[in-house]
Amino acid sequence: MSERLSALARSMQGSQILRIAAEVGELIASGKPVCNLTVGDFAPPQFPVPAKLSAGITKQLQAGQTNYPPSTGLPELRNAVVAFYKEWLGFDVPLDGVLICAGGRPVIYGAYHALVNAGDRVVYPTPSWSNEYYTPMLLATPVEVPCGRESGFLPTAASLGDSLRGARLLIVNSPMNPAGTMFTEEQLGGICDAVLAENARREAGGSRERPLFVLFDQMYWMLTFGGAKHFTPTGLRPEMAKYTVYVDGISKSFAATGVRVGWAVGPADVIKAMGDLLAHIGAWAPRAEQLATAEMLADSAAIREFHKTMLPALEERLNLLADGIAALKREGFPVDSTPPQGAIYLSAQFALNGKRAPDGTVLQTNEDIRRYLLHSAGLAAVQFQAFGAREETGWFRLSAGAVSPADIKALMPRLREALAGVK
Numbered sequence: 272m273s274e275r276l277s278a279l280a281r282s283m284q285g286s287q288i289l290r291i292a293a294e295v296g297e298l299i300a301s302g303k304p305v306c307n308l309t310v311g312d313f314a315p316p317q318f319p320v321p322a323k324l325s326a327g328i329t330k331q332l333q334a335g336q337t338n339y340p341p342s343t344g345l346p347e348l349r350n351a352v353v354a355f356y357k358e359w360l361g362f363d364v365p366l367d368g369v370l371i372c373a374g375g376r377p378v379i380y381g382a383y384h385a386l387v388n389a390g391d392r393v394v395y396p397t398p399s400w401s402n403e404y405y406t407p408m409l410l411a412t413p414v415e416v417p418c419g420r421e422s423g424f425l426p427t428a429a430s431l432g433d434s435l436r437g438a439r440l441l442i443v444n445s446p447m448n449p450a451g452t453m454f455t456e457e458q459l460g461g462i463c464d465a466v467l468a469e470n471a472r473r474e475a476g477g478s479r480e481r482p483l484f485v486l487f488d489q490m491y492w493m494l495t496f497g498g499a500k501h502f503t504p505t506g507l508r509p510e511m512a513k514y515t516v517y518v519d520g521i522s523k524s525f526a527a528t529g530v531r532v533g534w535a536v537g538p539a540d541v542i543k544a545m546g547d548l549l550a551h552i553g554a555w556a557p558r559a560e561q562l563a564t565a566e567m568l569a570d571s572a573a574i575r576e577f578h579k580t581m582l583p584a585l586e587e588r589l590n591l592l593a594d595g596i597a598a599l600k601r602e603g604f605p606v607d608s609t610p611p612q613g614a615i616y617l618s619a620q621f622a623l624n625g626k627r628a629p630d631g632t633v634l635q636t637n638e639d640i641r642r643y644l645l646h647s648a649g650l651a652a653v654q655f656q657a658f659g660a661r662e663e664t665g666w667f668r669l670s671a672g673a674v675s676p677a678d679i680k681a682l683m684p685r686l687r688e689a690l691a692g693v694k
């Protein structure tokens with residue numbers, strides 16, 4: 272019998288994170304105590320959206336803002352993004368360098384389609400969010416750059432090495448999903464220099480090679496802790512504006528993952544191509560949401576007021592996790608974490624690989640460790656393998672957006688007991 276679905280559809284892999292989330296959901300439904308650190312989302316009772324945003328959406332809907340928006344986005348929001356970048360990030364963006372979409376995902380999809388031909392090389396670090404799904408989906412050739420703890424699980428010019436030669440797109444993300452780490456100024460500056468050097472080489476050689484672009488995913492840039500500072504390619508090297516497409520939106524910064532407003536910022540020719548492509552997909556943010564977001568972005572005082580509550584609440588949860596793990600490490604357990612820096616994540620290591628669980632089974636892989644910690648301690652986390660990492664070294668993403676401080680405090684004694692049970 273002939274295949275009913277396309278080769279692409281048959282090659283698609285389901286998200287490991289969602290598979291794990293389903294298993295966790297079943298355990299919670301069975302009444303077990305679980306600290307759910309899996310999904311990169313917010314529980315609205317813990318992290319509501321700004322009141323100004325939800326009131327604004329309601330007001331705009333009631334005012335009849337219910338028809339199609341322009342496919343590039345409403346001018347009110349595009350102009351608001353221009354002003355927002357000037358005020359908060361310190362660089363100028365032309366109006367035709369802004370495209371409004373239904374969240375960050377269509378921006379990524381549109382940028383891939385606007386820039387990458389089948390077979391082109393796309394470079395991305397591992398672990399990283401979703402690149403291992405996007406790259407094959409768009410028939411690009413993946414070039415993975417494994418990154419470890421020493422560089423915050425982020426690439427450096429040195430670790431990228433020769434991978435940029437002949438590549439079409441480099442994808443980086445800071446603050447980073449899954450690690451919760453951020454580029455230092457030197458680290459990002461070095462990468463920008465490598466990109467500029469590669470493009471200078473292509474131009475100087477008179478070759479017909481198309482330029483190397485950077486997809487700079489800064490979806491979490493407003494969520495930083497402990498004095499960590501966010502840097503942008505354009506802020507560090509203004510020449511990078513020609514080669515950089517920014518992925519951004521309100522999903523994380525305003526805890527508004529379900530509201531679906533995002534934007535691309537980039538060179539006008541690329542933004543135009545992305546807009547033309549996405550117009551056929553209809554991945555627009557609804558009018559009411561766009562207008563309410565424009566009002567929110569224009570109100571710096573409201574943003575600061577909102578973050579005055581949200582950021583300490585996130586930081587408290589991340590610190591509780593980091594401090595709890597540090598205490599276990601001091602007791603001699605093979606655990607570790609990075610310090611909270613940005614996003615809603617913490618990287619944590621439970622280096623139990625090769626050790627024996629109380630039932631006698633040997634925990635070989637991170638998936639074995641994940642299941643053991645879930646069922647013995649009610650610790651629900653996602654291993655870095657779900658983000659394309661290959662090394663079985665016990666590193667996990669802990670996501671703090673859907674738990675309360677009490678959930679984390681209750682977890683720690685259960686985690687201690689589970690770790691003590693492993694020999």
Ligand SMILES: Cc1ncc(COP(=O)(O)O)c(C=O)c1O
Pocket residue numbers: 311373374375376377400444447448488490518520522528532533
């Ligand atoms: C790094 C990163 N970029 C982009 C997105 C997509 O954001 P959105 O939910 O707005 O599509 C996410 C969502 O988890 C993310 O973690």
